[in-house]
Amino acid sequence: MEDDVGFREFVEARLVRLSRVAYLLTGRHHDAEDLLQAALVKVAARWRRVAATGDPEAYVRRVMYNERILSWRRWRRQVVQPAEGVPEMGPTADGADGVVSRILLERALARLTWRQRAVLVLRFFEDLSVAETAAVLGCSIGTVKSQTSHALGRLRTLAPELAELMTEPMEVARERVEGNAR
Template identity: 60%
Template sequence: MTRFDGLPEFVAARQQALMRTAYLLTGDGDLAEDLVQSALVKVAARWGRVAAAGDPEAYVRKILYHEHISWWRRRGRHRDRPTADPPEPEGRPDFADGMVSAILLRQALGRLAPRQRAVIVLRFYEDRSEAETAALLGCSVGTVKSQTHRALSRLRTLEPGLADLLTDSETEPTGVAR
């Protein structure tokens, strides 16, 4: 038995899910790949203990979120990102409306603070409970609740066109593609 037993199988099975989450956190495909790779390198060094603990995906995801926040802190908190307002829809709605909403949501997520973005991704994209989100981020359930409230308020302010996707209660936004 080597110290990497099961790691290649884990990576093969969970890489796409980790990439989707990393993409939602970073908003960039190349950065998402780098983030997943960085997290997996850190996990590889501890793989024997991580696998023995029984839930390697939770450990990898925790590293993923913390690594993203570390990157954000090193780059600086304020980055100007040019954004273009999408054209107003004309005529009857069609499948493009969903794409516009998805683009608007991605842009708005990119303008949230990393912790707020992580909370939104964990709670609504990955459908995690408040307790699971708190455990993954290493904070209290109260912090998760307040960060969720602030993030949803900020999303509503940043992109009023998404109001129909974001419910008035602090429950799952409707229409968010998984």
């Protein structure tokens, strides 16, 4: 019973952040909900041990990344093509530029490999170090560095309109892209 209360409190406190991470990993709201639910079901069954680690959020993120990797492997033959006709970016005063940036970023992320997408989410959204990212993904530090480089290069090719997001300080870029998602 005490475990149930602790788990509920954890989920209530971290739900928004974990939902955003799930969305960034999947690119679609219903897939993000499914991913987060699957991860939380697994964590709930082991909550006592997870809570004892001292960092249950990191454990949940790891479960989400592993679940997402499994789903990518299951469906790797299915090719996801983003919709064509990306709106042109122009100066606006109504905040629509953040929405357009978010759409462009989502479409570009959808065209990356699962590992490239996961590395970018961990490194730049979660603000994890190279070593922490390697630990979460179960790969070497060199792999994280190379995948980050390849992913950023591919983003520059896929969505050159996002170049300014890749050169701004991370907090400013994150606020601009997330600002309209809240």
